[in-house]
Amino acid sequence: MFTQNPWHSFYTCTEDGVFFVLRGPALGMERRVKVCSPLYLIAKIRNSYGQGWGLYVAVIAPDRQIHACNLPARSMTKSSGDYLKILLDHGLELGDSGNGLLYDYLKVMPVPRLAQIVNRLGWYKSAYVMPDAVYGDLNGEMIVPQDELLHGSPFQQEGSLQEWQVNVGRFCVGNSRLILGVCAALATPLLHLLNMEGGGFHYFGLSSIGKTTLLLVAGSTCGGGSPRGYLRQWRATDNALEIIAAIFNDSLLCLDEIGQASARVVSEVAY
Secondary structure, X not given: OOOOXXXXXXXXXXXXXXXXXXEOOOOOOEEEEEEEOOEEEXXXXXXXXXXXXXXXXXXXXXXXXXXXXXXXXXXXXXXXXXXXXXXXXXXXXXXXXXXXXXXXXXXXXXXXXXXXXXXXXXXXXXXXXXXXXXXXXXXXXXXXXOHHHOOOOOOOOOOOHHHHHHHOHHHHOOOHHHHHHHHHHHXXXXXXXXXXXXXXXXXXXXXXXXXXXXXXXXXXXXXXXXXXXXXXXXXXXXXXXXXXXXXXXXXXXOEEOHHHOOHHHHHHHHO
């Protein structure tokens, strides 16, 4: 004769971590096992062809920074274990139970949303995708960029709009070269909406007359946070520059130090 198990179990995620909870029939009968540090399951993801399924999750790292990342479904098998490497790289800390309960947590917990993963920044249908934000949506559906697009992203916020106006913008008044750079930066996201092709401007002249400063000012509308800010260099292979151009899709690309690149690379890349 079978008797019903009076205990029931479930997972819970709090700011202290993910826990496996066993709760008994009597008040106070509860056992909690820590699975890992906080790990939130945000959405199930797939590409526009209905393939490449996986999970979009957020890890709270030991420094309390939030790391969002994608876990491909093919990585979440007991034989593969690649999902664990991804999570550990983003700062996840395992509890005393090891990764057995973590695997179960990823498999059995309900995920609240569906999301579409994209392989490039910039315009995707009616939404503009940036590494840390998406402007617009797909009829309420979430959009997630691939992890590769988040590493080394050129877009960084440094200060506020008001600070930019005081420390940068006001110095552009009356300077045609600075105004050209800033306007080019602001115009690039609009080209797609206007069904227009992009192009380029080449600042040229003798050394140390302010060409790099012009690029820094133009790029300051999009990113910063380092001495070189938003700038990239011409000195690279044509294949590397093609990858860089893809990262800056539908946005401003500032290439400095053209004199350090070979004439062949400059010609082919510009073409």
